[in-house]
Amino acid sequence: MQTQTLFDMSDRGKRCTGFSESDVPVSELSNLIPPNQLRDNAPLLPQVSEPEIARLFARMAQDNCNLDAGFCPLGSCTMKYNPKVQEFVAAMSGWALLHPDTPSEHVQGALRLMWELEQWLAEIGGMDAASLQPPAGASGEFTCLRVFKAYHDSRGEGYRSRIIVPDTAHGTNPASVARCGYQATVLKAADDGRMDLKKLEGALGEDIAGVMLTNPSTLGLFESDILAIADLVHSAGGLLYCDGANFNAIMGYARPGDMGFDAMHFNLHKTFGTPHGGGGPGAGPVAVKAHLAPFLPVPRVAEQGDKFDWDWNQPQSIGKVHGYYGNFLIAVRAYAYILSLGPQGLRRVSETAVLNANYVMDALATVYDLPYPGPCMHECVLSAETIARETGVRVVDIAKRLIDYGLHAPTMYFPLTVKEAIMIEPTETESKATLDCFIEAMTQIANEAHTNPDLLHSAPHSIHLSRLDEVNAAREPILRWRKEEVDQR
Ligand SMILES: *Cc1c(COP(=O)(O)O)cnc(C)c1O
Numbered sequence: 001m002q003t004q005t006l007f008d009m010s011d012r013g014k015r016c017t018g019f020s021e022s023d024v025p026v027s028e029l030s031n032l033i034p035p036n037q038l039r040d041n042a043p044l045l046p047q048v049s050e051p052e053i054a055r056l057f058a059r060m061a062q063d064n065c066n067l068d069a070g071f072c073p074l075g076s077c078t079m080k081y082n083p084k085v086q087e088f089v090a091a092m093s094g095w096a097l098l099h100p101d102t103p104s105e106h107v108q109g110a111l112r113l114m115w116e117l118e119q120w121l122a123e124i125g126g127m128d129a130a131s132l133q134p135p136a137g138a139s140g141e142f143t144c145l146r147v148f149k150a151y152h153d154s155r156g157e158g159y160r161s162r163i164i165v166p167d168t169a170h171g172t173n174p175a176s177v178a179r180c181g182y183q184a185t186v187l188k189a190a191d192d193g194r195m196d197l198k199k200l201e202g203a204l205g206e207d208i209a210g211v212m213l214t215n216p217s218t219l220g221l222f223e224s225d226i227l228a229i230a231d232l233v234h235s236a237g238g239l240l241y242c243d244g245a246n247f248n249a250i251m252g253y254a255r256p257g258d259m260g261f262d263a264m265h266f267n268l269h270k271t272f273g274t275p276h277g278g279g280g281p282g283a284g285p286v287a288v289k290a291h292l293a294p295f296l297p298v299p300r301v302a303e304q305g306d307k308f309d310w311d312w313n314q315p316q317s318i319g320k321v322h323g324y325y326g327n328f329l330i331a332v333r334a335y336a337y338i339l340s341l342g343p344q345g346l347r348r349v350s351e352t353a354v355l356n357a358n359y360v361m362d363a364l365a366t367v368y369d370l371p372y373p374g375p376c377m378h379e380c381v382l383s384a385e386t387i388a389r390e391t392g393v394r395v396v397d398i399a400k401r402l403i404d405y406g407l408h409a410p411t412m413y414f415p416l417t418v419k420e421a422i423m424i425e426p427t428e429t430e431s432k433a434t435l436d437c438f439i440e441a442m443t444q445i446a447n448e449a450h451t452n453p454d455l456l457h458s459a460p461h462s463i464h465l466s467r468l469d470e471v472n473a474a475r476e477p478i479l480r481w482r483k484e485e486v487d488q489r
Contacts, residue, residue, distance in 0.1 A: 126257020140265025230260025
């Protein structure tokens with residue numbers, strides 16, 4: 001079945017809603033809009049009725065995997081169910097209809113919310129100051145590396161040019177390093193998957209600007225030598241960055257600031273239950289220790305007496321990293337999340353996330369390979385290397401077969417250091433029944449790999465689109481609808 005688009009359903013004269021005639025004369029418009037930006041012809045927009053459009057979007061939502069519909073154990077991504085109270089709060093007109101240019105005396109509530117959220121995040125991370133501006137985790141990394149650079153420059157140590165990144169790191173880490181004009185030194189992990197202290201010592205030097213570390217790592221392992229690592233980095237004059245994307249493993253139990261990290265980012269869309277994926281807005285607030293606070297992006301939200309205001313007077317700031325002050329309505333959701341859970345609730349999030357991951361790891365450790373023995377933190381990494389060798393079935397086949405069981409696949413082929421990697425993050429929002437159902441499916445699929453490998457090679461069998469050309473879809477995405485082009489395809 002070909003998926004229908006609004007354009008396919010379009011017919012002249014169909015309408016969702018009626019607008020009255022514009023009372024702004026066209027001559028007036030051409031005064032307001034530069035003539036070269038005025039179009040000669042009306043755009044060819046689809047013309048459809050409201051029931052058609054409502055049903056199309058409902059159908060597309062059902063066709064897509066989504067967290068209101070089911071489990072999505074994508075490791076490292078933290079795809080958890082988002083409580084509806086956050087949507088309710090963010091939809092309140094007092095927040096939702098604010099214009100970012102409104103004078104600060106009229107938006108005291110919004111400023112206070114941002115200020116308090118910054119305080120809370122700093123507290124939860126063991127840091128001294130925060131900024132909500134970066135719109136994603138990767139952007140938080142970039143922001144903090146620029147802060148590192150500004151810090152070193154301010155001390156006359158602008159010659160520091162290298163950032164050390166473990167080979168298990170998320171791809172955004174080396175990318176952020178490069179974007180900041182630094183060179184990445186990639187460090188191979190020790191046999192137990194953790195940072196190799198000897199190798200770290202060897203890689204440090206006068207030209208080191210900093211080290212980026214994910215704790216717990218993308219292997220779901222806690223860096224137990226973190227205090228020694230922090231000492232080593234600091235005595236070489238470097239700064240230590242925490243990729244906080246996996247913060248839901250330790251939130252309420254341990255704080256990067258206490259481990260010796262100088263800066264970190266949070267993924268509100270992972271840890272704090274704000275929407276994740278679908279191309280919508282995210283947020284990657286950063287938090288830093290006091291010595292880095294002067295370099296944070298402007299404007300800062302400042303408490304002045306009993307009022308809040310924008311503070312632009314930060315001469316050492318790296319400047320702006322996003323329009324206005326980041327994705328405000330995402331901050332509203334995270335604020336509601338923290339407020340509704342409270343300190344004990346945030347601890348429970350981590351406890352349950354770690355418990356769930358260990359439960360799944362334990363149950364599947366005899367079915368798949370377990371490259372790094374547990375206990376794990378919030379996610380576990382298995383491997384299908386033995387199954388692949390014995391049956392020719394690869395992880396992608398297992399992932400596709402899971403669709404027939406009505407389940408979204410875990411992350412596959414990441415981290416890059418593990419062959420046939422299957423990275424499972426159940427998250428704290430899933431019940432034991434859901435986890436058991438997933439374990440059962442993964443176990444049956446492992447059996448099928450031995451008894452009927454072709455069934456897996458040709459999976460999925462239950463949906464109308466099966467093996468898509470994902471590489472081409474990413475490299476040559478078709479982002480516009482043209483009738484002639486559709487007819488040709
Ligand atoms: C998701 C993730 C990131 C990047 O976060 P985005 O919000 O997707 O930019 C960085 N590091 C780790 C470990 C992650 O899991």
